[in-house]
Amino acid sequence: MGAAVLTVGLAGAALVLTNELFHTPFFAVVCGAAILWGLIGLLDRRVQLALSDEGIRYRRWGPTVVPWHEFSGFRWVTWRHSRQLQLVARRPSELPEGFSRLGRLNHLCCRLLRMPAFSIAVPPLAIAEFELEAWVSRHLPEDRAGPAT
Numbered sequence: 001m002g003a004a005v006l007t008v009g010l011a012g013a014a015l016v017l018t019n020e021l022f023h024t025p026f027f028a029v030v031c032g033a034a035i036l037w038g039l040i041g042l043l044d045r046r047v048q049l050a051l052s053d054e055g056i057r058y059r060r061w062g063p064t065v066v067p068w069h070e071f072s073g074f075r076w077v078t079w080r081h082s083r084q085l086q087l088v089a090r091r092p093s094e095l096p097e098g099f100s101r102l103g104r105l106n107h108l109c110c111r112l113l114r115m116p117a118f119s120i121a122v123p124p125l126a127i128a129e130f131e132l133e134a135w136v137s138r139h140l141p142e143d144r145a146g147p148a149t
Contacts, residue, residue, distance in 0.1 A: 009034030062100030
């Protein structure tokens with residue numbers, strides 16, 4: 001996600017520099033914020049995903065451990081050619097209330113981009129898909145009903 005945000009910020013900065021229509025302070029600030037947010041996302045080396053018997057802590061959702069009982073299952077989904085593990089929330093409209101402010105904003109952005117809700121992008125993590133699935137399947141059944149919107 002950091003690379004995507006950085007790309008959008010750089011593309012916007014190019015528009016600011018080359019197109020008279022985009023020479024506004026507001027647009028320049030938004031592009032600068034996107035570049036900064038993207039760089040932070042790319043350079044951040046803190047643990048992104050922590051799994052325990054108590055629950056899951058995914059950095060995009062905030063620092064709180066979300067208990068396993070908040071989810072009814074998991075499924076594999078693909079979004080824009082990226083494999084993701086989607087957790088099926090029991091109360092999808094209420095679960096983000098426990099996220100940090102930044103986690104709620106991230107959840108809103110993901111919904112606006114039509115990403116699968118409560119999904120974990122596997123490629124940037126230092127864990128193989130089969131390892132992640134093995135850990136999650138200790139606590140949740142696989143949901144074969146198909147992706148929910």
